[in-house]
Amino acid sequence: xxxxxxxxxxxxxxxxxxxxxxxALKAIEKSQVVIGYKTYINLIKDLLKxxxxxxxxxxKEIERCNLTIDEAEKGRIVSIVSSxxxxxxxxxxxxxxLINKRKSEIDVEIVPGISAANAAAASLGSPLxxxxxxxxxxxxxxxxxxxxxxxxxxxxxxxxxxxxxxxxKRRVNQIAESRDIILKYRKPxxxxxxxxxxxxxxxxxxxxxxxxxxxxxxDMFTIIIVGNSNTYIENGKMITPRGYxx
Amino acid sequence: xxxxxxxxxxxxxxxxxxxxxxxALKAIEKSQVVIGYKTYINLIKDLLKxxxxxxxxxxKEIERCNLTIDEAEKGRIVSIVSSxxxxxxxxxxxxxxLINKRKSEIDVEIVPGISAANAAAASLGSPLxxxxxxxxxxxxxxxxxxxxxxxxxxxxxxxxxxxxxxxxKRRVNQIAESRDIILKYRKPxxxxxxxxxxxxxxxxxxxxxxxxxxxxxxDMFTIIIVGNSNTYIENGKMITPRGYxx
Numbered sequence: 001x002x003x004x005x006x007x008x009x010x011x012x013x014x015x016x017x018x019x020x021x022x023x024a025l026k027a028i029e030k031s032q033v034v035i036g037y038k039t040y041i042n043l044i045k046d047l048l049k050x051x052x053x054x055x056x057x058x059x060k061e062i063e064r065c066n067l068t069i070d071e072a073e074k075g076r077i078v079s080i081v082s083s084x085x086x087x088x089x090x091x092x093x094x095x096x097x098l099i100n101k102r103k104s105e106i107d108v109e110i111v112p113g114i115s116a117a118n119a120a121a122a123s124l125g126s127p128l129x130x131x132x133x134x135x136x137x138x139x140x141x142x143x144x145x146x147x148x149x150x151x152x153x154x155x156x157x158x159x160x161x162x163x164x165x166x167x168x169k170r171r172v173n174q175i176a177e178s179r180d181i182i183l184k185y186r187k188p189x190x191x192x193x194x195x196x197x198x199x200x201x202x203x204x205x206x207x208x209x210x211x212x213x214x215x216x217x218x219d220m221f222t223i224i225i226v227g228n229s230n231t232y233i234e235n236g237k238m239i240t241p242r243g244y245x246x
Numbered sequence: 247x248x249x250x251x252x253x254x255x256x257x258x259x260x261x262x263x264x265x266x267x268x269x270a271l272k273a274i275e276k277s278q279v280v281i282g283y284k285t286y287i288n289l290i291k292d293l294l295k296x297x298x299x300x301x302x303x304x305x306k307e308i309e310r311c312n313l314t315i316d317e318a319e320k321g322r323i324v325s326i327v328s329s330x331x332x333x334x335x336x337x338x339x340x341x342x343x344l345i346n347k348r349k350s351e352i353d354v355e356i357v358p359g360i361s362a363a364n365a366a367a368a369s370l371g372s373p374l375x376x377x378x379x380x381x382x383x384x385x386x387x388x389x390x391x392x393x394x395x396x397x398x399x400x401x402x403x404x405x406x407x408x409x410x411x412x413x414x415k416r417r418v419n420q421i422a423e424s425r426d427i428i429l430k431y432r433k434p435x436x437x438x439x440x441x442x443x444x445x446x447x448x449x450x451x452x453x454x455x456x457x458x459x460x461x462x463x464x465d466m467f468t469i470i471i472v473g474n475s476n477t478y479i480e481n482g483k484m485i486t487p488r489g490y491x492x
Binding site: 013014017018019020021022023025026061062085087088089090092093094095096097098099100101110111112113114115118119121122123125126127128129130131132133134135136141142146147149150152153154156157158159199234235237239240241242243244245246 | 259263264265266267268269271272307308331333334335336338339340341342343344345346347356357358359360361364365367368369371372373374375376377378379380381382387388392393395396398399400402403404405445480481483485486487488489490491492
């Protein structure tokens with residue numbers, strides 16, 4: 001028996017398997033155990049025949065990561081899967097922090113994935129062609145004051161702004177407050193893309209503007225991209241020019 | 247003959263084929279013509295047998311994109327390939343802008359990829375676990391004053407900062423000026439990751455800090471990630487905590 005375990009922290013991309021990388025596929029194939037939140041496990045269930053699968057519910061990230069390390073310490077090869085990129089608001093950080101806390105010597109490999117903002121951008125056109133900021137509006141782990149300051153700085157710097165976790169059932173005001181901050185720096189006609197389930201079954205793409213964005217459905221499966229001062233809409237696509245003389 | 251052409255704007259990921267998505271692979275397989283800068287064409291040459299391949303040299307982005315549209319207008323299926331994600335400083339924007347300018351009705355599909363910052367982050371540990379800004383230091387297409395303002399805003403907002411195109415043969419001072427701006431807001435001991443050829447053959451990963459970062463080799467194939475005020479280094483990994491109680 002191989003008693004040297006290994007952990008792959010695998011980004012499966014936005015959802016549907018076709019946006020997963022070959023390396024992610026290979027990591028899952030090599031694994032004896034696959035661990036993840038059940039929504040993500042379901043997205044890749046075709047890959048999981050003959051594997052031990054441990055699905056777990058939301059908000060149990062630390063438990064899930066500890067379990068991953070436990071399994072690897074038994075000498076097994078374990079994949080813990082995140083949607084998108086595990087390095088962006090995903091499992092990579094928690095795994096590395098716990099490995100250090102537990103003084104574990106398990107080898108960890110982070111397998112990057114296509115993150116939600118990249119997927120949403122591809123469906124909107126080319127909104128992220130210039131400098132951009134990525135901000136999560138979830139204040140579960142971060143003070144709302146810090147988040148607001150970041151929105152202010154991103155707006156002042158004329159960054160394109162990608163908002164993750166814009167709204168949940170209990171958290172409904174942040175997106176309106178964020179919009180108000182951005183409106184201090186940008187015109188109401190600034191293009192805004194709203195993408196639900198980016199590059200996943202049930203994708204819904206809306207292109208609107210700062211003035212009207214709150215009239216559309218926004219939830220935890222939605223990514224919002226606010227254009228910079230040069231972003232425009234043409235033929236149903238959101239385009240940020242980079243400055244080429246076209 | 248199928249006279250309805252199509253364009254795939256394909257992100258091949260950071261370089262080595264294993265980080266390409268299944269969708270990118272499929273798009274290239276479906277294509278009759280594949281167009282790209284020769285460095286990227288070389289990275290995927292195993293996929294290009296039996297295809298017409300048009301490689302072109304750097305700085306001819308607009309010519310290359312016009313050629314892509316010309317080929318598609320002949321009724322062919324054409325992939326234009328970018329490294330990383332074509333929607334981030336890549337070909338997606340130019341293609342869409344030219345399609346509009348030429349009033350072409352060719353169908354364009356953007357195939358997202360793993361971008362360089364995500365790849366570099368995976369090799370460094372988990373530096374991008376909190377809000378971050380992506381800034382290109384190339385002032386070929388953007389005024390240096392605008393770039394400096396963005397660095398200032400990103401630093402003031404305590405964003406993790408990913409710098410693309412940090413230095414070229416002719417452009418050597420921007421990275422030092424950028425560092426000076428960031429040092430107004432962050433300690434000299436703030437962790438900095440320098441990754442050359444992220445997730446590509448010849449990868450070189452350095453973890454240092456703001457004080458010492460300029461002592462290392464930095465060029466156009468390098469991505470730099472500057473931590474936020476909470477980022478730390480442990481066991482050779484750069485980690486930004488998200489706020490979990492670990």
